[in-house]
Amino acid sequence: MKSSLVRRGGLLAAVVASVVLAGAAPASAAPGDGSAYGVKVNVTLLGQPAVNVGPLAAANTAGPTTSTVASANASGILTAGVITAEAKRDDDSGAVTAKATTADVGLPLLKAALGTVGVKTVEAVCTATQEGVKGSSTLADAKFGSIGAVDANPAPNTQIKVAIGLVNVATVVLNEQIQNKDGSLTVNALHVKLLGGVVGAIGSGDVVVSSATCGPAAPPMPLASGAGLWVGLGLLGAIALPVGTRILRNRRTA
Incomplete structure (x- = not known):
């Protein structure tokens, strides 16, 4: 009789344990997300229709994790060669x-103000680990017309004012880093902001070249090993042992 009660207690404990483990696994398996793209254009030049391109070569941790586009051309605004993006x-x-x-990025959009603007490679990188979220940008062989060469690794949120005569018509932000409310970080390697609404403006809108967003990291806690295993075993011991003991005590009393 006693062995039968023990078996019943063990069976109940196994059922309880399976519910505990099944419930614990999804709650501890929600890692962070990431995304990236190469080019996005949303510009309206004076007297011309709006131009909307991209995001081109978009990648996401939910898939596709990698993407490639052979080239891009927004007439009078931007030209680019191969674009690649990944988010893993x-x-x-x-x-x-x-x-x-x-x-091979070109910005004919800024030619009237600066002359020829070109960058051999524009890259944005974002990483999220348990130590935090960080990002960086690289602009290899960057030449901004009359401004001249630009640092290949500019400081975060470096700004270049673009003027025609005495009127500022645009702002170029290099290595733009935006802390989002959800704890993630967005890195735009090159962001052109047209200052519409001012006298002498050439238009309004934005051009973004190479953008990456990630974080915060949220590691899963596998229940099959490591800390997750001990949590699972602890829950099993805390629930199953009292259940088995209570059944035996009730039987003895009866």
């Missing part, structure tokens, strides 16, 4: 990496 997550650690690279 390590399911074991929850770490996220997002990167976008755009080759």
